Amino acid sequence: MDTSNKSSTTDFILLGFSDWPQLEGIISVVVSVFYLVTLVGNTTIILVSNLDPQLHTPMYFFLSNLSFVDLCYTASIIPQMLINLWSPVKSITYGGCMLQSFFALDLGATECLLLAMMAYDRYAAVCQPLHYTVIMHPQLCRKMVVVSWLGGLGCALIICSLTLQLPRCGNQNVDNFFCEITDLFKMACIYSKVIQSVFSALSVIFLLLPLSLIFTSYGVITRAVMQIKSASRWRKILNTCGSHLTVVALFYGTAISMYLMPRNNSTSQNEGKFIALIYTIIIPGLNPLIYSLRNKDVKNAVKRMLCIGKW
Template sequence: MLNLTYLQMESKLKAEESNNATMREFALVGFSDTPNLQWILFGIFLVIYLIILLGNSIIILLTRTDPTLQNPMYFFLGNFSFLEICYVTTTIPRMLRDIWTKKGNISFVACATQMCFVLIFGGTECLLLTVMAYDRYVAICNPLHYPLVMNHKVCIQLLAGSWVSGIPFEIGQTCQIFSLSFCGSNIINDFFCDIPPILKLACGDTFVNEMLVYIVAVVFFMVPFLLIITSYGKIISSVLKLSSARGRAKAFSTCSSHLTVIILFYETAAITYFQPKSNKSEGLAKLLALFYTILTPMMNPIIYSLRNKDVMMALKKLLPKCSLCNHMHVKI
């Protein structure tokens, strides 16, 4: 009898140890619920990642080397492209690895690190889009003062502020989320460690944590969005006062690419972080996350190149040079 009781206790302890070991990591579901499409999805996401890397790298190269693109607008665009590369690199390589290995296990530390970088790059994107809107506001509403107001030193300060401002807040937010207890399921129904699906796994009342998430989201999401709306309200008012139809068309064309990117990014991110959990299915949440973390960065270089005459002209000048370099290399 004593031996039987001892064996039962030992079995129980082993089960608890096993459970605790499991809870040292999460399991990302990703797209494992579509097993027949795994390799197709792997190919699609790999191509998307390569397009993002190539497209944004070309924009960085053009804004760094072409003489006609040496102004604040393209300085910020080049840095925005670099930010997009950083942003997608926090999620896509890991997702490709999970699809390839058919395993979605991720340690607490790796999950927290991924979340922290996603939040930092996402917050930086919101601030940088605001800076780019301010740049367009000064260029269109105060063109005579533009070279003075947006000088190189100011541009560097605005860029540095966009990158650095959110880091303490996003690190703090990540720490407060991962300080919670996770005693139930460890399965994250997403392809990366995002706040909403992880909060669902936490034990006990998470009201305070959710409120902190909303506060940070308001500061780094809604406030920049309102500043962007204010900037473009003044831009539209100034443009409509122009007597020349050609001048109005040119002014609107310089802003259309930026506005398109803002709408794509903000619309999907807002639904993800501000819609109540009860009103949103897990499938829709995953689709929205896929859109604002992967598809929008893929579309940005296309939007900026096809809708921007200066970028298209710089690209046309670059292509013959590349062809000439390749031809010379073949001869050598």
């Protein structure tokens, strides 16, 4: 018991990429560039979605929330990561580690639900165009976003509260570049079937269930699109749906690899670090680029804001 109490106040060591010291400089540059891109890109999406009246639609309301999730997610991980990459000391306080794991779980689950909500919005826009404004009214959109945020919060509170009860018996080394919840499981000196079962159940609820809803929405959308003869409407649908599908593929592909694929040896663990690097650092920077580069509405809104700024 004394060991458990002592370990609960000890700083953790984030091993990160210390096995490849020659790569740390390159990784720090890549992370810094993508962090800057994430900050500028997602902040721009939030600003144009809120300031441009033409973008006051459900899709951009959800998109601005998605951008805010990405900003918070990277802010909870990257600053500490850069400090550790630039310093010979790879430590993080106990409180900082717990907060990192909590926010990573909370914001990751929230993003899963938001992407499902956005898929439903695209279904309503494509398959029910005449009733779209009635179906996706502002009050419903706000409720959907609140459900997403509260769902992610509930998931994080359940898992983190259970994880805090696990004894570590003095274990301090986290074999990752941030405090990820599955790494905290591995640090425990006992195996908890209850926590593993709860985590597996919540992984299904927050990963596979939203993904199945997305597939269902796009299955119906595909059937509806096949009946459309207008080339201009085809292009518009492909632009808006294509951006969302690209984000879904990137996000869920790496998330499922992280949380649902078993990693039992050191090689798999090292592969997991690079998957986590894509999931936590690169994808939040790519999301605003995907939506802005493939979306004329966003590009036109940015141009209008820049023109107003010049005057």
